Amino acid sequence: MKKKLTTVEFRGTPEQEAKLLAVIAKYEGVDGKMMPVLQEAQDIYGYLPIEVQKIIAEKTGTPLEEIYGIATFYSQFKLNPNGVYSIAVCLGTACYVKGSQAIIEEISRQLGVEVGSTSPDGKYSLEATRCIGACGLAPVMTINGDVYGRMTKDQVAGILAKYR
């Protein structure tokens, strides 16, 4: 239940909206349509921002709070998009002791992204993870699967520069 409101500026295109309207039209009058509508909406946009929920609410005549309730109930519905670069910093015990908290704070400061959210331009998402089992390399972070070990605060800027 760690869902937050969308932090990223909505960038839906008219094409996406047209697709969404087609989906809504397709399920017109179908019993129990809200799950498939939301699932297909997420396929179109990659996530379910409040703007998309509003369109669905308006077009289907369903209260927005009901749609929000569904979107936050199921773990597969995402209210935030993944960043183009998805950064995960290990806050497992070994990394924590070696100062990963300072690393994650530094990244958060440099990119202006809060932990657990995505930057407004949709470029970076930052999360803290549990132990990823690379204690020998502590502190560890990963960016889109690339692993960086024995991190220091000073290295943060240099590494992030590769993902600008």
Place this chain on the structure above:
Amino acid sequence: MKTISELYAAKEVENSKTYPVLVTVGIATCGLAAGAGPVIDKLKELASGNADVCVKQVGCIGICQHEPICEVYVNGERFTYVKMNAEKAARVYEQHILGGRPVEEFMLTEKGEPVQNLMGTTFMKLQKRVAMRNCGIIDPESIDEYIGRDGYRALAKVLTEMTPDGVIQQVLDSGLRGRGGGGFPTGLKWRFACSNRGQVKKYVCCNADEGDPGAFMDRSVLEGDPHSVIEAMAIAAYAIGSDEGYIYVRAEYPTAIKRLTIAIEQAHRYGLLGENIFGTGFNFDVKLRFGAGAFVCGEETALMTSIEGNRGEPRPRPPFPAVKGLFARPTILNNVETYANIAQIILQGADWYQSLQCPGCAAGTKVFALTGKITNTGLVEIPMGTTLRTIIEDIGGGVPNGKKFKAAQTGGPSGGCIPASLIDTPIDYDNLAKIGSIIGSGGLIVMDEDTCMVDMARFFLDFTVDESCGKCAPCRIGTHRLLEILDRIIAGNGTLEDLDKLEELATYVKSASLCGLGQTAPNPVISTLVRFRDEYVAHVVDKKCPAGVCKNLLRYRILEDKCKGCTACARKCPVGAISGTVKNPHKIDTSKCIKCGVCMATCKFGAIVKE
């Protein structure tokens, strides 16, 4: 397909197709993950242009740790090759398919000897396959192959030869009970929903939201034999007088979804779904609905609420779904594996089904997902009443690495554990209930002496806390408090009083929760407390974890006489907890140590021990 004779004709046509050499590759999620894709691609490439060789995909045969699996049938003789890759496949093609010399080194072995095919292994010999009869045999994306194995014949039979009440009676007589966890007699469920046929709208649903950690038989059936579920739903619809069905399948099973979609489309094309099936005036259609990652939706009322397009929260019963279910209409909901038995019960009779189990036990067979500390992991379908010893020692090949069997956890987060002392228990619903566990959906996790039972209980509780929907307080708050107490015990801060609190609270959560999730969530705690109380006591009184799992209760120590003072561990320690000078014994500062184990892995002299 408008008549039964057309169905029989299609079967004849299918069975007249024979190839001198048939090659099958298991293409289910498990096979694909192990790399079956390149294997089938290679074989297809090699066999292209060779009219004597047919290469086809099949579902999962059930021996997961040997995937990717490829089977070769030469003039009807069967050979099983395991742990394949593209190079090995090429060698099989050259040496066996073209050269006629089987490749023994890629075969399964038993007692050091190669076994020609799977059927010759102890793993398979003790199994009886009913629900999984077509898995790993037919191409799940071909309705013709299903028809070739008597597919849709049971539907034809009920529509033309049996009354709806006759169908219900036969299912009732077979003794089939729900395979999804509840164990409720299937025929009885159908009977409750059978009144007012044709007068009211009714639904037939299939629960394919298999969510228990450690259970995957439903996925295997859907991926390996999707038509068996569709046919059974149509039979159920005829029995209760319904014309519409829903399959609620979890979105985490993309391959199952794909094959179900294909199967439904094919059945429509053949006129086996839709209107006026076999010209009998019977109509039935199936729709797919996808879950979105909520474990609670495996509970029947929550599942229906989810199909209705709402938050998947359970609702109080009564009214039961048979009276007021999906869209407030009478509804029956059965699990995938339950449905997979139906067609065979119709074709071979209730008496046949009643003859499968061991004497005195519940009817039929049950699929178990055998995982954990066991040599042969995979899906095993065994007669009800097979003892745990047979499952673990014979079929499962025992606990690996010379470790001792400690307990088996059955029924996942809703179940309990069976300790080694009860290994001769015949497995069926009532026998497991007597010893404080359940069959559940059929997950069977084997644990050896290195498993900490407190940690195990905590693992399952952590899962249910995460998955509690939050509707009722006993489950939402109670499971949280249970988890906090377990965390305290594992951290070494527990007291004996905590054990009493655990027991008391667990009883409350069980009795006061709204749905099956909360009512069974405390089971792993209760069961481990009863069977392994000494381990809990060790954690709270001696502050020791006997299995050496709970990190906070562990101590790493350097044996002075073995330490050569090479400094390797001190250099590797991520937190600088190891001090000492070159060529002198080192010491671990336990207040700094985070128990990551790096030092122990680094030491070349075995001088570091954990205790």
